[in-house]
Amino acid sequence: MTTAEKTLFTVLRADAPPVPSLPPFGQFIGGQFVASTSTEKVDVVNPATEEILTQVPAGTAEDVDAAVEAAVAAKDAWAATTPRDRSAVLLRIADIIEANREVFETLEAANTGKPAAVAEDDISSAIDTFRFSAGAARAYSTLGSDDYAENHTSVIHREPVGVVGVITPWNYPLLMAAWKIAPVLGAGNTLVLKPSEQTPLTTLKLAELIADEVPAGVVNIVTGPGRVVGNRLSEHPRVDLVAITGSVGSGQKVAASAAGSVKRVHLELGGKAPVVVFADADLEAAAKGVRSTGFWNGGQECGAACRVLVHESVADKFTELLVKEISEITVGTPGAEDAEIGSMISKAHYERVLAALDDVRKDGHTIAVGGRAIEGPGYFIEPTVVTNVPAGAPISSNEIFGPVVSVETFSTDEEAVTRANETIYGLAASVWTKDSARSLNVPRKLDFGTVWVNSHLVIATEMPWGGFKGSGYGRDLSSYALDDFSRTKHVMYNRG
Structure with missing residues (x-):
């Protein structure tokens, strides 16, 4: 040396604050926690102490299929809501996180080993993400309706893509979930989210606390290993877009798996x-x-x-x-x-x-x-x-x-x-x-x-976040995120 x-x-070691009430054990599907089809469990560890905090289900492809079915069943009604209605839901989610800030900060710190200042910043940023997306959902800008061909009037419709599969990482568990959930819901989609099996606690806690505020099936959470849950989400024929924040290798696997059903992919990588x-x-x-x-x-x-x-x-x-x-x-x-x-x-x-x-x-x-x-x-x-x-x-x-x-x-x-x-x-x-x-x-x-x-x-x-080259494509944050989770349809009327 x-x-x-x-x-x-x-x-610097301090007595850990008592971990607040943990989320229920199970998969969050169709607006409630349900038993996994697997009996296997994953230990959730506090990396600062090496102590096991709890366990969560090691989910299966069947769990994903059930969650996707719930998302499909809910998507038409959610897509038919107005931007104002969806905005109100996102603002309510932000208020719930704010009201339970101490719970989320303590859970996040215990699950990740983060110092208090980092955990506090994560939760504040998650709240801001939901509030921004609530406003952005009501403020789409698009090409004006007009005659671009003689005697034909063109109208651009911005539509949700449908069911979005989301895979979030372990470094910012709740914040990265917020970066996806807020614009996905704001654009009128439903979703199935797989948190990192190492850090699922704040995402599951969010599902528990917003269950009465979001229609059943709009938000679904399935825990488990990426090679099983993430792969099934990526390849599932009824998932219309899959979004991941993770490593380059994980992004490559998701994109390759998604190619089979020619679904859109949103990659925020290393x-x-x-x-x-x-x-x-x-x-x-x-x-x-x-x-x-x-x-x-x-x-x-x-x-x-x-x-x-x-x-x-x-x-x-x-x-x-x-x-x-x-x-x-x-x-x-x-x-x-x-x-x-x-x-x-x-x-x-x-x-x-x-x-x-x-x-x-x-x-x-x-x-x-x-x-x-x-x-x-x-x-x-x-x-x-x-x-x-x-x-x-x-x-x-x-x-x-x-x-x-x-x-x-x-x-x-x-x-x-x-x-x-x-x-x-x-x-x-x-x-x-x-x-x-x-x-x-x-x-x-x-x-x-x-x-x-x-x-x-x-x-x-308000500003977009995303990369070039091996860091992926697609944009988180800003109104560009809502664009990424939308599709445009051109309708042309013959007035001749």
């Missing part, structure tokens, strides 16, 4: 966000920005500021500032005061991140701070900065999805753009500069769905 690799971090720091940038602001956004949610964030490209003339100064910032990060269990990052989501993911750090050592890169597991219960890893990373190194392109940031250098603006774009991902990036011309020109050349200038990971519900 080198001097830089000596353990600097300890876990990322490896470059942070391009030019010589004229405010280096202290950039270092603080990477501290807060490279390690947000323990780095388990597809838009995390995890790959820094810094101009060679300021690389030493920036790295010094960054290492100082990261050395001051507090690691803690949910409930620990001022904890900035928590645990990895599971033992398997914890081991994957540690294996990636072993590869970093084998590749000869410098671990300037962190790089080790933290002793004690829970799946905690030290916040880590890797330096002396050459062009083309695996760490520059492989998504680690943990508390690891790499630093590499560039010489010219052209090299910075080329290197930033040399990744299969195209989700997010940021540019740090005081030069106004550069701040306008460089983002246009970066092949990413979101590019920030002098900030990172600032998300507004």
Whole structure:
């Protein structure tokens, strides 16, 4: 162990707050919790303590079929409601989450190991997503009705696609469910949602609390492994669109499975966000920005500021500032005061991140701070900065999805753009500069769905979120999300 690799971090541990009432055991189908056709169960673990919180059913294809039938039975009546009526339901869901904020925050923290500040932000953002979608559902814009051919009047109808299958990830369980449920319902669809089998609690709790507010069959939740539940959703002939937030590999499987029935697919996949720091940038602001956004949610964030490209003339100064910032990060269990990052989501993911750090050592890169597991219960890893990373190194392109940031250098603006774009991902990036011309020109050349200038990971519900290339296609948030879960029909009337 080198001097830089000596353990600097300890876990701030606090007594876990009592877990609020857990959701009922079963699948949520047709407006109520029902028994699964499987007797198998999945343990739901608190990754900060390694304690089992509860169990949920390991669902089956038959469970999915029942949920899809319920969604199909409900879709015509729900599609026939007015935008105002659907908006009222979404606003009521937002109010229910707000009224039960403490329940959701505590459940989310216990199920994911998130610090309180991250869990609070997740729940606030979920509430905002429902409220925004409630307004957007009433404010579609489309081509005006008119004569575009002689003596023929054209009208554009915007219709729901029908039944939407949704697969959500473990890093933001309730928030990613909200990102899908709100626009899917706002556009007039019904849905069947599979939460991650590791983190289903807040999604199931939401179903329990909104059961009397949403017509039976409009929202259905089936828990279970992706290879069974997710695959059946993707291939099901009566599911009209399938939307997933997950890894590139998961997205590829969903798209391939969906191709059999030629259904639409909405993919929000991984990322490896470059942070391009030019010589004229405010280096202290950039270092603080990477501290807060490279390690947000323990780095388990597809838009995390995890790959820094810094101009060679300021690389030493920036790295010094960054290492100082990261050395001051507090690691803690949910409930620990001022904890900035928590645990990895599971033992398997914890081991994957540690294996990636072993590869970093084998590749000869410098671990300037962190790089080790933290002793004690829970799946905690030290916040880590890797330096002396050459062009083309695996760490520059492989998504680690943990508390690891790499630093590499560039010489010219052209090299910075080329290197930033040399990744299969195209989700997010940021540019740090005081030069106004550069701040306008460089983002246009970066092949990413979101590019920030002098900030990172600032998300507004009104603005679209989604990527290019391996990061998928389709847009979450904004009115574009409602477009994605709609279809347009052209009706032309002959007046001749």
